Amino acid sequence: MAERERSHTRPLGGVFVPHAQVLTSADVQRALTRMAHEVAERNGGLDDVVLVGLQTGGVPLAERMAELLQSVEGTAVPVGSLDVAFYRDDIGLRPVLPEAVTDIPGDLAGKVVVLVDDVLFTGRTVRAALNALSDYGRARVVQLAVMVDRGHRELPIRPDYVGKNLPTRRDEMVDVSEDGVSIGTLEKQ
């Protein structure tokens, strides 16, 4: 199956049916701009900052945040991408497939790594990402930026930068795309 085709299929099959739009694309852009400022503020500039987007939803957000940081601070921040499939703790419990190739810009030793993802839910993806990152060197600080924090954490993980806190039911699903953020459910085909 082609890589592209796979990334557009929900890993468990079924179709996402949106019920309500929570953020428009303009809202997402504003939230990202605020988060970019917060990243620069919290770290006293952008020295040693590396953005790492989690495949696949976090990668475009990381790229957009880098563009914003460039226009705000005038500094080019390295952007990488990380696929955590090989580090998940539910391998063998459900189908886990790598969605895309990991690309980390250089050694992360001594860097300030900002992980970027679209939705923070159970925290298991972030847990896997932290394990994966340690294979690329010992980062000085690892921070987490998410567009939506929807709650229901199963691990002691919290975000440093949040686009929107969004209370959800466990069986709901949150979709972040270029058109904004929607809440809905996954309907079986």
Add this chain to the structure above:
Amino acid sequence: MSDRLLGPHLLSVADLGRDGIGEVLAVAEAFAEVERRTIPKVPTLRGRVVATLFFEESTRTRLSFETAAKRLSADVLSLAVATSSVKKGESLRDTVETIEAMGIDALIVRHSAAGAAHRVAGWVERAHVVNAGDGWHEHPTQALVDCFTVRQVLAERDGVTPSSLGTSCFEGLSVLVVGDIRHSRVARSSILAYAALGARVRLCAPGSLLPPSLEGWPVEVVGDLDAALPEADVVALLRLQAERGSGQFVPSLREYTARFGLTARRAALLGKEAIVTHPGPMVRGVEIGSDVAELPNAVVTRQVQNGVAVRMAVLFLLLGTAPVELVTDEAAGAERG
């Protein structure tokens, strides 16, 4: 993913089909990145046990499987047949059942008898079986390595990522398989793989080294190697398998080389872009000229390098991905975690 593309075992390329091959190549690409890291190891198969059971000698396949399993953090056992109870007369079935009783998750089997891996797969209850070569029959992972390597070279030429090519780059590709096809399990698997991906496969070998019947094979046979070389995109060379008695099928090695060897003179007939593959071990001076093996388009070393990533993908797809039936609603909800 709607369902898994790989069955419980990998015994033949025919089990995979075009989508299955595409899946292995896609996942192998992700593992190729793992191999480029400073610490080329991931915890994916922690706690799983992979056993290699080789009844025939091998250097690269066995090392490649064992390296692949170790890079996935699986534990690896290798049964040295020469010092095992097989020597006391234990049957293959009893050996396999003994190994499985120890809680092994995957068995990598090489045997001189065609169909051995199929038999083993019928005996095991929960272990996954990978065919690492059964007699003259098949050697599926080697064929996957060859496809992966060819796609990698094509992608580099186009300046794109191999994943972006999918399997469409094989459509209409002209593949010429040269040499001891009769005794070659690599040839059988490669022909099936290239044909499944839509390539045009031609065979060139002495009549005595062609399989007894080619009925139903998706191939054409060509007699004159010199005439066939210029239009080949990929030349897949095979070793003359002396240990399987190939020597009796040709009048002399010199005559074989003169008619079917890829000598320096013949290599000059190849198109500039033609890729030369060889599954190894090469017998320089017989099926391939020593200087030909060093040409930039001869990708033999690269095939060995890619062997680990492709075998990681196979082990991961067999052991690491669960059948969809096992997915609970809770896991489905946690998907966006």
